[in-house]
Each structure stands twice: as structure tokens, then as C-alpha cells.
Amino acid sequence: xxxxxxxxxxxxxxxxxxxxxxxxxxxxxxxxxxxxxxxxxxxxxxxxxxxxxxxxxxxxxxxxxxxxxxxxxxxxxxxxxxxxxxxxxxxxxxxxxxxxxxxxxxxxxxxxx
Amino acid sequence: xxxxxxxxxxxxxxxxxxxxxxxxxxxxxxxxxxxxxxxxxxxxxxxxxxxxxxxxxxxxxxxxxxxxxxxxxxxxxxxxxxxxxxxxxxxxxxxxxxxxxxxxxxxxxx
Numbered sequence: 014x015x016x017x018x019x020x021x022x023x024x025x026x027x028x029x030x031x032x033x034x035x036x037x038x039x040x041x042x043x044x045x046x047x048x049x050x051x052x053x054x055x056x057x058x059x060x061x062x063x064x065x066x067x068x069x070x071x072x073x074x075x076x077x078x079x080x081x082x083x084x085x086x087x088x089x090x091x092x093x094x095x096x097x098x099x100x101x102x103x104x105x106x107x108x109x110x111x112x113x114x115x116x117x118x119x120x121x122x123x124x125x126x
Numbered sequence: 127x128x129x130x131x132x133x134x135x136x137x138x139x140x141x142x143x144x145x146x147x148x149x150x151x152x153x154x155x156x157x158x159x160x161x162x163x164x165x166x167x168x169x170x171x172x173x174x175x176x177x178x179x180x181x182x183x184x185x186x187x188x189x190x191x192x193x194x195x196x197x198x199x200x201x202x203x204x205x206x207x208x209x210x211x212x213x214x215x216x217x218x219x220x221x222x223x224x225x226x227x228x229x230x231x232x233x234x235x236x
Binding site (some may be wrong): 017044046053054055056057058061068069104106111112114115116117118119120 | 130132158160162167168169170171172175215217219221222223224225226227228229
């Protein structure tokens with residue numbers, strides 16, 4: 014079984030630029046999560062999708078972050094414009110349904126200069 | 127507000143001995159608890175979970191204990207092996223939303 018795929022693995026941009034991350038979940042997994050993990054902290058949920066619908070985006074900074082999962086499979090997370098405090102690892106995870114163990118990708122490490 | 131706390135940032139244990147990792151939570155509505163293991167430059171990997179209707183779940187060398195009255199869970203690894211050296215995150219859920227602790231870095235000394 015192929016795992017959760019994320020790209021790119023690393024990204025360096027300057028503040029005020031935009032960036033996008035891509036995630037392809039495990040086949041058949043209806044639930045997809047995006048997490049932000051700042052150094053020294055645990056993952057923090059940004060947004061959760063069930064198929065192509067948003068279940069929870071209460072912690073997503075909507076003035077600069079957006080995410081979509083148009084066909085209920087892969088997903089993109091965008092930041093525009095980026096701020097210095099957005100430097101973090103962005104993790105994508107998926108599960109067959111909600112309230113089940115999640116399978117994580119290896120993340121995208123974002124550095125803002 | 128940190129609803130899930132891991133107060134020990136690091137732990138060192140001799141190979142073959144028991145490793146005990148602790149986690150405290152504040153929300154009494156949490157009904158599902160998990161432990162994840164994370165190696166550098168990789169995403170977290172699911173290790174073991176427990177439902178709030180149980181107080182113990184075992185899987186090989188890994189056992190998770192849940193004390194609901196104390197809002198405390200722990201992960202026991204027996205015997206500890208050098209390959210267990212990683213960061214361990216506990217997580218708790220109230221249905222769909224998961225909350226993670228800040229992690230404990232375990233080092234198993236050969």
C-alpha cells in the first residue's frame with residue numbers, strides 16, 4: 014500500500030511570497046488532514062476534509078491560508094502572502110474515516126526568509 | 127490552550143529496560159487516545175491507541191494505560207530497543223478533531 018505522498022519536501026521563500034503544497038492520500042481514504050508543526054511543538058490541525066467537503070477549518074488563518082480537495086482525492090494547501098511565523102513543517106495525513114488513526118506523509122519543511 | 131501535555135521533553139533508558147512516556151490532558155470529552163512515533167525528517171507513524179472505555183491496550187512490546195479520573199495516559203515499552211529511539215507524540219480526540227502533545231524524545235542507550 015502506497016503511503017501519503019507530499020511535495021515538495023523542502024521550500025524556501027521570502028516573506029510576502031506565495032507557496033503551495035500538494036498531498037495525495039492513501040487510496041480509499043475519505044478523510045484528509047493538513048497540520049502545521051512548528052519546531053518544538055506538536056502538530057496543530059489546520060483543516061480537515063471528508064471527501065471534498067470541509068469538516069473543520071477553525072484553526073486555519075483564512076486571511077492567508079487556503080486549501081482545497083476538489084475531487085475528493087488529492088489536496089493543495091496555499092499560503093499567500095507568507096509571514097515569518099509560517100516557518101514550519103506542513104504535514105498531510107489521511108484516514109479511512111474520522112476518529113481513526115491517521116497515516117502521515119513526510120511533510121514539507123517551509124522556511125521563510 | 128494546550129489540551130494535551132507531555133511534560134517530559136526527553137527521556138533516556140538503557141536497552142532492555144522499560145521506557146515509560148507520560149501524557150496528561152485537560153478535556154474530559156476526549157474519548158480516543160493515540161501514540162505516534164516520529165523519526166527525524168519523517169512523518170509521525172501510528173503506534174497504538176486506546177478507547178476511553180478501556181484502561182489498557184497491549185500490542186507486543188507496547189502497552190498504553192489510561193487513567194480517566196486523573197486524565198492521564200502512559201506508554202510502556204518493554205523491553206526497550208535502540209530502534210525505539212524517536213520522538214513520541216500522544217494525541218487525543220473528541221470525535222473528529224485530534225489534539226497532539228509536544229512530544230517526548232526517547233533515547234535508548236545500547
